[in-house]
Amino acid sequence: MNIVYAANDAYARHLGVSMCSVFDRNRQQKVIRIFVLSMGISGESRHALLAIAKRYRRELVFIEMDDLRDRLRISGTQIDGTTAPNADMSPGERTPSEREADTGAYDVSVMLRLFMGEVLPEEVNWVIYLDCDTVAVRPLGGLWRTDLAGHVVGAVMEPTIYPAVRESIGLRAGAPYFNSGVLLVDLEQWRRTGVQKTLLDFWRAGNGAFFASDQDVINGALAGRIQILSPKYNFFTNYRYFSYGTLVRHAAGYRAVSREEFVQAKRHPVIIHYMGDERPWIAGNRNHYRRAYEEYLARTPWAGTPPEKGKEAYMLAYHLMDYVTAVCPAVRWEISRRMGMKWANRKK
Secondary structure, eight states, X not given: OEEEEEEEGGGHHHHHHHHHHHHHHTTTOSOOEEEEEEESOOHHHHHHHHHHHHHTTOEEEEEEOTTHHHHHOBOEEEETTEEEEOTTOOGGGOOTTOBOOOOTTSOGGGGGGGGHHHHSOTTOOEEEEEOTTEEEOSOSHHHHTOOOTTOSEEEEEOTTSOHHHHHHTTOOTTOOOEEEEEEEXXXXXXXXXXXXXXXXXXXXXXXXXXXXXHHHHHHHHTTTOEEEOOGGGSEEGGGGGSOHHHHHHHOXXXXXXXXXXXXXXXXXXXXXXXXXXXXXXXXXXXOTTHHHHHHHHTTSTTTTOOOBOSOHHHHHHHHHHHHXXXXXXXXXXXXXXXXXXXXXXXXO
């Protein structure tokens, strides 16, 4: 089983927690190889992560990508005040109009996963990609053996994404939008069909400015090539407060997931994804699924790390909004839309 993460040093602790959960919940798996696409993970953090892998007798490989910013630079010439992207221009041929790629409020390291086909060993042709803020609470064998039915990627739908985001990346009405936090990837097909170039062309055509950065790129560039996975393989913790009917009314395409599937994902997720602001490492959080994170944090070299303070009042307000969601989801939509769009654009 090949697992891929992408991380910078700020997320090394959460990567350690996620890795530990994967190792612990998949003890019967004969081979597990972890590949970490790294952007500046420190020597101290690497030592801690390697200690976790050694304890479980698993392989951990770091692939340093400190040239990511160069890979993502957008170059071009000014035409009537606009920039015409030139995807073929090499770093040595940069023009004065060259500029840094825009990843909005996200750290540029989120783009690391787009290069997995190029930087992973050639013999690696099937992988599970995991965000660092995920925890495995059940074995991943079912996900690993999922038939992608000819699709290049498998992912879980995110029906609560804002309609404006769908429109901005050219998705037709009713088309599914996917979360990129857990991906099952046919890496052989990814390479053979030039997916990396497709993703980067889409990125550059939009001048790199997308609401959800790499996630929007994956959805826009690979529309029609993504297999729907069960929500149990990427259960967003804030979806505990949404009803199935609410999600279907918001995105009709979510009917591809049955009501029973959704209810079972709430009760028995395989992978928990700590999306949203109610993170289990923030002081005052009341995340219903926080104990899974805390359990595995205690098994890492970061055990005893205190929660991040300063947001206790906000955590209380956020949790109250969770309960409002169950009673009146329309209020949640509006609050989320206003705050989410403001957050995503705060760097622009």
